[in-house]
Amino acid sequence: MIRKLLELLGLRKKSVPKPLQKVYRQAPKGKVVAKALYGYDMEFMYGRNDIKDPGQCPICHTSFKKVPNPDYKVQKKKGDVFCTYDGYMIVTEKFKTFCEINEYRYLKFIPLPKSPGYYYFEAEGIFRIDSTRRHFYFGKKQECCNQYDCIAIGGMLWKDKDFYLPTDDFIFQTDYWFGDHHNKSPLVIIGTKTAGKMKRYGLSGIYFDNVMG
Ligand SMILES: [Zn+2]
Numbered sequence: 327m328i329r330k331l332l333e334l335l336g337l338r339k340k341s342v343p344k345p346l347q348k349v350y351r352q353a354p355k356g357k358v359v360a361k362a363l364y365g366y367d368m369e370f371m372y373g374r375n376d377i378k379d380p381g382q383c384p385i386c387h388t389s390f391k392k393v394p395n396p397d398y399k400v401q402k403k404k405g406d407v408f409c410t411y412d413g414y415m416i417v418t419e420k421f422k423t424f425c426e427i428n429e430y431r432y433l434k435f436i437p438l439p440k441s442p443g444y445y446y447f448e449a450e451g452i453f454r455i456d457s458t459r460r461h462f463y464f465g466k467k468q469e470c471c472n473q474y475d476c477i478a479i480g481g482m483l484w485k486d487k488d489f490y491l492p493t494d495d496f497i498f499q500t501d502y503w504f505g506d507h508h509n510k511s512p513l514v515i516i517g518t519k520t521a522g523k524m525k526r527y528g529l530s531g532i533y534f535d536n537v538m539g
Contacts, residue, residue: 359485359539360453361521363497363514365407366531371395371414372508379412382508383471389413389503389510390473394436394446405531407447413503413511417447424527428520430497453498453515453537454489465506476506483513485539495519 372379372395381391392414400408400416408416422435422445432450457464465476483500485491497520499512516524521534 356484356538358518358536359491360494360515360517360537361534362483362537363407363516363521364533364535365409365415365417366403366405368403368408368410368416369401370412371398371410372412374411377508379508383468383473385470386468386473386475387508388468388471388473388475389508390471392446392448392511394438396439398438398440400438400441400444403531406529407532412509413505415447415511415514417445419443419445421445421447421529424524424529425497428495428523430520433497447514449497449499449514451496451498452501453491454486455500455502456484456486457502459484473510477502477504477510478506479504483515483535483537485537487539491539493517495523 377387379387379389379393379395381393382389389412394414406418406421410416416438417435425433425435434448434450435445436448438444438446459479459481461479461481463476463478463480464474465478467474494517496517498515500515501512503510503512505511515537516534524532
């Protein structure tokens, strides 16, 4: 009775059921289509600001090619994959054997003569990245070599939607080179199946980041 009175006076809200809220579905989020491969950090291949690196533009020192230093000595560390601070990926004999067993194609292993059993590693197949995503940052475009002095990404990597990925077992590298100046390098992208195989084979010191598509 009191409740009815309060409702009439407008002091108490009628307990009417809430109307069904319309739920707007978010645009479908992507799924994981590949993994970026990382390893432990390692010392510079050429030194912090070394201009002897032959893979740089001689004017602005932006890296356009990775040419390993034959005098480089690998620090003995646990693990099978390493990334130098200047963007060189180094792998062990075990990593190389894994790739040979699985018959991945278009991979380059350049021996480091001062460190037997270690190789500078590069994948020549290209994985195209979507650069129109938010958090993709381009630095200044150099006039001397027509390269961006820096490319960075603050979020997830996304596959270019027009890039058709025929398999989930591969080792490629990105079309874009990330980092700045002479530290720029491509990222190595592997298949989701490949990531599992690497773990099962017992490769250690390897880390993955999701690549969405
Ligand atoms: Zn340049």
